[in-house]
Amino acid sequence: MKVLWVLRRLRFFLPDFNRESTTYHLNFKTLNYNSVYAQMTRGKSEKLLASSMAVLAGTLNRFS
Secondary structure (H helix, E strand, O other), X not given: OHHHHHHXXXXXXXXXXXXXXXXXXXXXXOOOOOXXXXXXXXXXXXXXXXXXXXXXXXHHXXXX
16 A cells, blocks of 8 residues: 555656657657557567566676
């Protein structure tokens, strides 16, 4: 319950982004209009980023 309260309070301090400005600032080619496709693409991107970070962490672990 306390987490929800914190998230509600935090919402007022976060900037308001719309989809067009986010697409422009992140240098994406086009806006994904299909919300399901956008969510699936985001999941794939997050998986790729997490895998890359894990590989980098494993490499750094071998150096230490």
